[in-house]
Amino acid sequence: MKITRLETFLVKPRSLFLKIHTDEGLVGLGEPSLEGRALTCAQAVAELEPYLLGQDPTRVVHHWQAMYRHAFYRGGPVLTSALSGVVQALWDLAGKAVGLPVFRLLGGPLRDRIRMYRGVGGRTPEEAAANARACAAEGYTAMKTGIAGGRPARIIESPAFVDRAVDTFAAMREAAGKEVDIAVDFHGAISPQTAGLLIKALEPYQPLFIEEPVQCQNVDVLADLARKTHIPIATGERLFTKWGFRDVLERRAASILQPDISHAGGIFEGLLIAGMAEAYYAGIAPHCPLGCIALASCIQLDASIPNFLIQEQGSLGVGYLKQPFVVQNGFIELPQGPGLGIELDEEAFQHQITTDDWKNPQLFHPDDGSVVDW
Secondary structure, eight states, X not given: OOEEEEEEEEETTTEEEEEEEETTSOEEEEOOOOTTOHHHHHHHHHHHHHHHTTOOTTOHHHHHHHHHHTTSSOOSHHHHHHXXXXXXXXXXXXXXXXXXBHHHHTTOOSOSEEEEEEEOOOSSHHHHHHHHHHHHHTTOSEEEEEGXXXXXXXXXXXXXXXXXXXXXXHHHHHHHOTTSEEEEEOTTOSOHHHHHXXXXXXXXXXXXXXXXXXXXXXXXXXXXXXXXXXXXXXXOTTOOHHHHHHHHHXXXXXXXXXXXXXXXXOHHHHHHHHHHHHHTTOEEOOBOOSOHHHXXXXXXXXXXXTTBXXXXXXXXXXXXXXXXXXXXXXXXXXXXXXXXXXXXXXXXXXXXXXXXXXXXXXXXXXXXXXXXXX
């Protein structure tokens, strides 16, 4: 089997889908998305095509090494996202070639179903509480909210902000009950000083984890916050490859890693990151707010690692897959189909194919117009 063509197309709301075609008619699916930079990723994928044409797609790890190391300038969000989507599609082809799910090629499943969580928010404590109650009523045993029920960049740091954030989380905890896990995402948009205040104030309500309390560029700051609390710190959506996660583990800056399988290097690189984390007694909760191919790739990894904690739910594939994923009692059963275990329903989502890239929000401080994080 030889690779004959790579095909990418933008899909609403913010995905880049990839199809790798072969001379035997098998097609591998990947999602080399990068929010707000999908067109750039599509060009990066096109630049990988000359190397891949004529290659045996089942030599997945060999091709990863070649594409990563021959770039000379290695890593980064664009190059590694493009690489991630390509190797997702190669694993899909490898599984389809032998009629097995990817998790079978990685040693077989360690679990029969995957625990999921989805985002829940609200503009007020009352609205957030109602949404948390509804999520729990759907059978979810875990959920995640942004600090104060929404994106932290939309609010101004102050004592009143801290109080509102705590009141919102407390309302969600009361509404969902103590049997339900609730994580909280700071989105890396809070100053270290305010993040410390918030973490301490949230401790009585026992969040499942605090995600990205600060930006990940300065690991020492993250480690300082981690040492001051018993609440698990989670990070990783903006880290790339095993090398990006090494400092976080060595400095004990987080006990939950969140590699994004469409950004961090793909399925096998996620397996290596999980192995590193296992040696530090750290859990894996893959980041995935993207489309259904990205989720399918995450599920193959989740099934294959011993230190899996929980999976973020992006698109379940309704309107995109012939058999969308179904969450029952907070879990997704392992897909048993070959490769990634999914089949696109291209007729159903033709109207979602677009030429316009999704744009990250551009936010400014309401008082002085300065740039604030999203």
